[in-house]
Amino acid sequence: MADVPLAVSVSGLHKTFRIAEHQVSTLKERALHPLRRTAHHDLEILRGIDFDVRRGEFFGIVGRNGSGKSTLLKCLAGIYTADQGTIRIGGRLAPFIELGVGFNPDLTAYENVQINAVMMGLSPREARERFDEIIAFAELEDYLDLKLKNYSSGMQVRLAFAVMVQADADVMLVDEVLAVGDAAFQQKCLDVFWELREQGKTIILVTHDMATVERFCHRAMFIRQGEIELLGDPRQVGLAYLDANFGRTDVVVADSADSPAVTLNAAWVESEGEKVDHVQSGEHFVVHMDLSFHVATDHGYLVVELLDELGNPITGVEHGLTPTDAGLDGTELPGGANVVVRCGFRPQLADGSYTVRMRITRGVGRQHVLADVPEVAQLVVHGADHVVGAVGVPRQVHLTATLPSAEPIEGTA
């Protein structure tokens, strides 16, 4: 493929965000603290990214949450300016990046499609001519007069994806489209990916779904903490990513490093029987862990916690690991026992990225730590509604209003 022209060329790309630590946001604060300066710290997200994509390539980008994938796509799309480095794009670019980018919630689907399609390089006439196809693809014929803010997020995703496909650009940037649509839409996206691949379009796809990477991508890139960890064969890249996420066969802290007391053979999060790395807030999920005990364990005890992005424990479960707990006889778990642990959760967590941590102790006072695995798995929670703070509770709010010289008015939310 070396003689095929480049569609995208990125060299020495750096991107740092400046984060305000204390924002002076009100007039009162400004008056009380006239000399206070806003303190900042820098968050270096992309640290020297170099890669080329050739025309006609389907190129995957994978990496854990927060590794910089979306930031990279936004730099390619010109939404963010890079601090250092060069980006060259051969031809017209159509991004499908994030809900809301390029859409105006106060306009109708028709108006939004016109604006978006023109932004992606179609002439106003072409945009008008392709409108019906866009709406048919998105299956939104019955919702044409609705303002976009009244669309569900799934409907907006369908519309944005349809515009991108119909814009017929030379290079398409696609960020996590498969994670947001329903099953029928996901199938439609996969069919479109095949067609685009057959047509020789250049596509850069960010996804957490390794099956898609293996199936569609000619090459893929694994980004870790803003740097390229691996670039090349999609299968190798997918395996490296899964290994970084789930393949923690050797992560053990035990009585002695040479002879671990407990080994975590495999661990993952699942929902409705499928391994997942995203769940909806309030949805049931299970942390599955496969453990081997190498020493006899008396009064075994397990703690599984969910930590937020700053490492704060948000919630968790505790459970005994005695033979009785595991359906065996005896007073201690014998050395050589294999134990499968499945912890069910249904917390109403705030949107964000969470880490599952596991600790096993033995002894009446839980004084001996047999295993302490700080990152059993990662989980992104989305779609939180009415969650104030870290964890939501069922809403039970009762209001009583009193008007001058009137009976009390009551209402319940």
Ligand SMILES: Nc1ncnc2c1ncn2[C@@H]1O[C@H](COP(=O)(O)OP(=O)(O)OP(=O)(O)O)[C@@H](O)[C@H]1O
């Ligand atoms: N506009 C911004 N201002 C400040 N920080 C930002 C901004 N955009 C992204 N970040 C930070 O940059 C880091 C990388 O974010 P990015 O969205 O690129 O990650 P990602 O790999 O796409 O993650 P995910 O898989 O969760 O989508 C995160 O720590 C995020 O908080």
